[in-house]
Amino acid sequence: MLDQDYDGRSLFPRQVFFPMAADNEGWARLARNLKAEVDLERIEAYRGTVSLPFEPGAHKRVGVKIVDDRGIESLRVIPLK
Numbered sequence: 001m002l003d004q005d006y007d008g009r010s011l012f013p014r015q016v017f018f019p020m021a022a023d024n025e026g027w028a029r030l031a032r033n034l035k036a037e038v039d040l041e042r043i044e045a046y047r048g049t050v051s052l053p054f055e056p057g058a059h060k061r062v063g064v065k066i067v068d069d070r071g072i073e074s075l076r077v078i079p080l081k
Contacts, residue, residue, distance in 0.1 A: 001013035001015070001065045001066075002016075002062065003063040003065075004057055005057020006062055007059050015046070028043055056080045061079045062077070062078045062080060063078075
């Protein structure tokens with residue numbers, strides 16, 4: 001999960017990735033369950049591990065939270081210049 005304007009207290013993910021998700025899991029599964037029209041290129045991008053371009057927010061720091069397949073969470077805060 002990536003919060004491009006992390007305030008130091010609450011993570012508000014604006015990009016969420018499912019890099020290990022199979023074709024029928026993650027965003028593809030959510031779109032199918034919602035019966036929504038989706039941008040397949042964007043779905044494919046969210047299966048990766050590289051963020052999409054974004055503008056820095058007012059707090060000038062990014063929060064990146066990783067939750068592995070065992071539920072172990074890690075948070076890294078990266079200051080932006």
